[in-house]
Amino acid sequence: MPKKIVKKGKKSHKNKPTSKKYTKYKIDGDKITRERNCPRCGPGIFLMKAKNRVYCGKCTYSEFESKK
Template identity: 60%
Template sequence: MQVWKLYKLEGDKVTRLRRECPRCGRGYFMAEHKNRLSCGNCG
């Protein structure tokens, strides 16, 4: 996954485009499927 797909730059602010996993914490993002979210690390 490219980093530019996970973050958005707005001027001098950086916003995350995907949710982070509540179990794994910072840096692990949830994959968006049609009917669910799935963590890239813990599944």
């Protein structure tokens, strides 16, 4: 029986940006503005901003942004 050749070695490691959680914090000058929290998941879980809506990746809660 031919031996299976198992490739060893780690996957090429890309430099990961810092935890995505922190990308939700925007620092604008001296102000730190946060994305909205998910009303279902509570604080700590932020809603992702889509084009005209916000979306929670955890519970898939989504909410359309009202136009102002």
